[in-house]
Amino acid sequence: MADENEVKDPRIDGIKTKIRVVPDFPKKGIMFQDITTLLLDPKAFKDTIDLFVERYRDMNISVVAGIEARGFIFGPSIALAIGAKFVPLRKPKKLPGEIIFEEYELEYGSDRLEMHVEAVDSGDRALVVDDLIATGGTLSAAMNLLRRVGAEVVECACVIELPELKGRERLEGKPLYVLVEYR
Amino acid sequence: MQTIIISSPLVSHRLSLALPVPRSPLINYHHGAPPSIRLSSHRFTNSLRLFSSAAAASRDSEMATEDVQDPRIAKIAASIRVIPDFPKPGIMFQDITTLLLDTEAFKDTIALFVDRYKGKDISVVAGVEARGFIFGPPIALAIGAKFVPMRKPKKLPGKVISEEYSLEYGTDKIEMHVGAVEPGERAIIIDDLIATGGTLAAAIRLLERVGVKIVECACVIELPELKGKEKLGETPLFVLVSSA
Numbered sequence: 001m002a003d004e005n006e007v008k009d010p011r012i013d014g015i016k017t018k019i020r021v022v023p024d025f026p027k028k029g030i031m032f033q034d035i036t037t038l039l040l041d042p043k044a045f046k047d048t049i050d051l052f053v054e055r056y057r058d059m060n061i062s063v064v065a066g067i068e069a070r071g072f073i074f075g076p077s078i079a080l081a082i083g084a085k086f087v088p089l090r091k092p093k094k095l096p097g098e099i100i101f102e103e104y105e106l107e108y109g110s111d112r113l114e115m116h117v118e119a120v121d122s123g124d125r126a127l128v129v130d131d132l133i134a135t136g137g138t139l140s141a142a143m144n145l146l147r148r149v150g151a152e153v154v155e156c157a158c159v160i161e162l163p164e165l166k167g168r169e170r171l172e173g174k175p176l177y178v179l180v181e182y183r
Numbered sequence: 184m185q186t187i188i189i190s191s192p193l194v195s196h197r198l199s200l201a202l203p204v205p206r207s208p209l210i211n212y213h214h215g216a217p218p219s220i221r222l223s224s225h226r227f228t229n230s231l232r233l234f235s236s237a238a239a240a241s242r243d244s245e246m247a248t249e250d251v252q253d254p255r256i257a258k259i260a261a262s263i264r265v266i267p268d269f270p271k272p273g274i275m276f277q278d279i280t281t282l283l284l285d286t287e288a289f290k291d292t293i294a295l296f297v298d299r300y301k302g303k304d305i306s307v308v309a310g311v312e313a314r315g316f317i318f319g320p321p322i323a324l325a326i327g328a329k330f331v332p333m334r335k336p337k338k339l340p341g342k343v344i345s346e347e348y349s350l351e352y353g354t355d356k357i358e359m360h361v362g363a364v365e366p367g368e369r370a371i372i373i374d375d376l377i378a379t380g381g382t383l384a385a386a387i388r389l390l391e392r393v394g395v396k397i398v399e400c401a402c403v404i405e406l407p408e409l410k411g412k413e414k415l416g417e418t419p420l421f422v423l424v425s426s427a
Binding site: 034 | 314
């Protein structure tokens with residue numbers, strides 16, 4: 001997040017108030033951060049995208065990788081505005097072409113994230129986008145996929161961070177940029 | 184039934200399958216990766232015409248003077264990769280991920296939809312999970328509408344309404360948050376592709392149940408042989424590319 005000594009961008013508060021917290025979803029004890037209400041407010045949604053675009057437009061990013069499915073909602077608009085390719089990172093068996101996959105831990109069991117091998121290569125500077133970072137497991141898997149094809153991961157970008165889950169520490173030193181923290 | 188279809192009668196039936204299309208310089212291919220078969224430039228109709236809504240009614244007589252071939256369509260069609268036998272034998276899968284790697288083609292795709300829907304008092308863009316989430320939000324942002332995700336069961340955290348639809352074997356459901364839309368709002372529904380039309384028809388029913396008027400369904404690709412358009416009832420369909 002921006003340095004706390006800096007003045008917070010006035011658009012941030014408007015964005016934060018649009019995020020709906022739904023208790024006990026998907027199960028008891030979890031305070032689910034629902035971004036669908038943000039998407040119902042055209043101005044707040046536009047501000048969200050603008051904040052990311054302003055940050056990344058001059059960083060020579062050639063790839064925006066978005067994590068299925070809510071990363072698909074934010075990633076493409078950023079990619080279009082900064083002139084980068086958009087690469088969807090998907091659950092198993094959705095991508096039709098030649099893929100590589102990365103496994104990551106869930107609370108119970110594991111899951112996989114897949115990427116088309118031809119989509120990204122060693123010349124690319126990549127941004128990874130998702131709506132939220134919790135434990136950082138999915139983002140870490142995403143970064144590994146990009147690294148394995150030789151791309152440079154410049155930063156991970158999320159709308160929301162749950163700092164108590166320390167996801168930031170799983171990004172192997174790569175920077176994380178978020179708009180809103182939920183404590 | 185008023186339908187605005189972007190497809191040309193000049194369908195190419197050349198099946199030069201032995202010759203892969205030259206690779207786009209915008210896509211980096213790994214050396215030694217199996218060649219993907221780009222059937223799209225042989226199979227897609229490239230001469231697609233944009234009809235004004237006035238022309239659609241008397242389309243046949245006004246074709247010569249009214250229709251304009253948008254030069255962006257050919258590039259969009261060429262950027263779509265066709266993958267044979269995915270997810271199962273016999274299916275020619277239309278892969279839009281290669282379109283997303285072509286920054287010009289992706290930008291043009293969005294621009295074509297935005298040009299059509301801007302200034303038409305559309306307050307809702309509904310996108311069908313998951314590939315509708317890629318095209319819907321940029322359109323919504325550009326026309327100043329809200330974006331409403333229509334999702335598979337159990338993904339949306341709040342109170343939902345759902346609509347069932349048929350699959351080849353069995354059924355599935357599509358869900359939307361209660362309160363996301365209001366009666367009287369004007370909506371478009373976006374997905375990457377229309378095949379049988381089952382999912383889009385369910386999305387239409389869902390929105391109509393809460394009093395929303397669906398102005399049009401919009402897809403990048405249509406598979407006309409599957410006659411999905413017929414499932415949409417009174418709702419018009421707009422597509423950029425028709426894969427015969």
